[in-house]
Amino acid sequence: MNAHRRLVVILGPTASGKSALAIALAERLDGEVLACDSTQVYRHFDIGTGKVPLADRRGISHHLIDLVEPDEVFTAGDYRRRATDILEAICARRKLPILTAGTGLYLRALLEGLADAPGRSDELRERLRERSVRHGPEHLHRILKRLDRESASRIAAADTQKLIRAIEIRVLSGEPASALHQRGRERLEGYRVIKIGLMPARAALYERIERRVISMLGFGWLTEVKGLINKGIAPSVKPFDFLGYSQLRDVPGDEMKLDEAVKQIQQATRQYAKRQLTWFRKEADVHWIEGFGDDLRVVEDALRRVAEG
RNA sequence: GGACGGGUGGGUGAGUGGCUAAAACCAGCAGACUGUAAAUCUGCCGCUCCUUGCGGGCUACGGAGGUUCGAAUCCUCCCCCGUCCA
Numbered sequence: 001m002n003a004h005r006r007l008v009v010i011l012g013p014t015a016s017g018k019s020a021l022a023i024a025l026a027e028r029l030d031g032e033v034l035a036c037d038s039t040q041v042y043r044h045f046d047i048g049t050g051k052v053p054l055a056d057r058r059g060i061s062h063h064l065i066d067l068v069e070p071d072e073v074f075t076a077g078d079y080r081r082r083a084t085d086i087l088e089a090i091c092a093r094r095k096l097p098i099l100t101a102g103t104g105l106y107l108r109a110l111l112e113g114l115a116d117a118p119g120r121s122d123e124l125r126e127r128l129r130e131r132s133v134r135h136g137p138e139h140l141h142r143i144l145k146r147l148d149r150e151s152a153s154r155i156a157a158a159d160t161q162k163l164i165r166a167i168e169i170r171v172l173s174g175e176p177a178s179a180l181h182q183r184g185r186e187r188l189e190g191y192r193v194i195k196i197g198l199m200p201a202r203a204a205l206y207e208r209i210e211r212r213v214i215s216m217l218g219f220g221w222l223t224e225v226k227g228l229i230n231k232g233i234a235p236s237v238k239p240f241d242f243l244g245y246s247q248l249r250d251v252p253g254d255e256m257k258l259d260e261a262v263k264q265i266q267q268a269t270r271q272y273a274k275r276q277l278t279w280f281r282k283e284a285d286v287h288w289i290e291g292f293g294d295d296l297r298v299v300e301d302a303l304r305r306v307a308e309g
Numbered sequence: 310g311g312a313c314g315g316g317u318g319g320g321u322g323a324g325u326g327g328c329u330a331a332a333a334c335c336a337g338c339a340g341a342c343u344g345u346a347a348a349u350c351u352g353c354c355g356c357u358c359c360u361u362g363c364g365g366g367c368u369a370c371g372g373a374g375g376u377u378c379g380a381a382u383c384c385u386c387c388c389c390c391g392u393c394c395a
Contacts (some may be wrong), residue, residue, distance in 0.1 A: 037347090038346060038348085074344095075344040075345075076345095079344090080344090103346065103347080104346075105342080105343075105346050105348095109344075112343080113343085114344065115344095117344070118344090119344060120345080155350085156349095156351060159342090159349060159351085160350090161345070161346090162342070162349065162350070165345090181343060238345070241345090241347080241348080242347050243347040245347090246347095268347080269347080271337095272347050274338085274339095275346090275347090275348095278339080278340065278341080278342095279341095279342080
């Protein structure tokens with residue numbers, strides 16, 4: 001293991017300019033960009049997920065984009081496996097890996113690893129979900145309390161999704177999630193990680209989000225959505241639940257809805273950005289930079305941090 | 310001009326004499342989150358004071374008066390908005 005390998009991580013909320021900064025750094029530092037984004041792994045969903053168009057990549061290789069079809073399941077574990085492989089490959093060709101992270105869980109899965117827990121079981125989840133619907137959400141909480149008291153105390157009774165996961169781990173592995181988690185995780189070794197966080201002023205960020213939604217539509221977002229539907233991609237598929245796609249999915253056939261959809265997308269995106277900030281704020285060892293990634297001053301600042309790191 | 314219906318906290322909107330700073334939802338803010346994570350969930354959310362408590366004070370349900378021990382809730386007048394009749 002070569003401990004001198006570096007990994008630059010650029011994290012921040014949506015629309016903070018992570019991609020622009022990554023490309024700028026990659027150009028100057030001979031790097032390649034890897035996305036850490038749960039939505040960009042899906043093919044055909046391009047504009048709304050914020051994939052940088054080929055023409056704007058300035059010759060820089062981009063990875064971990066377009067990995068699966070819309071009807072495929074993709075998880076944090078899958079991401080971790082794919083990302084570690086790509087990371088190795090990039091370092092093997094002596095390039096600097098630059099990660100643009102918007103999905104906090106995926107970043108943590110890569111850097112800190114995941115517990116050695118079983119993957120998902122859709123039949124089990126289906127059964128549990130049915131019971132939850134029939135007996136109320138507290139029902140699952142009671143079940144978990146019996147199986148894994150500690151996890152139950154940390155998960156809200158109404159949080160069906162997390163309750164199901166905890167029960168799933170206990171049933172499939174025979175061990176409580178709390179115990180598995182305590183045993184530790186397989187963290188990424190052999191890299192010096194330099195984290196750069198983009199923290200624009202809240203008002204400016206919200207403004208930019210609003211403008212970006214409009215500009216995405218200008219780039220043909222709605223046309224893309226129509227194309228997806230015409231292509232026969234089921235509206236029930238996961239990427240159609242992504243921010244914006246869920247609102248735009250219903251617009252064709254009733255164009256009057258577009259204005260309302262735009263407002264909803266802008267609002268939902270602001271809320272998402274806020275959640276990202278909550279997650280990233282507690283991330284350790286981040287060099288925070290106040291501003292947007294396409295700001296020259298920010299780029300210079302980031303270059304300095306990387307050089308120091 | 311006449312007849313009804315309505316004006317409630319940032320928004321929608323419940324509430325028809327005390328249990329109401331006022332349901333619920335939304336927005337907003339803060340937070341949690343180890344395999345759905347652009348997901349899911351939690352707390353706060355009129356102002357203010359302190360000895361931070363199921364604490365005190367103040368302001369609040371279009372406006373002004375009134376009835377009442379007590380009013381968002383009842384009465385009177387006025388101002389707006391909507392529908393209908395002329």
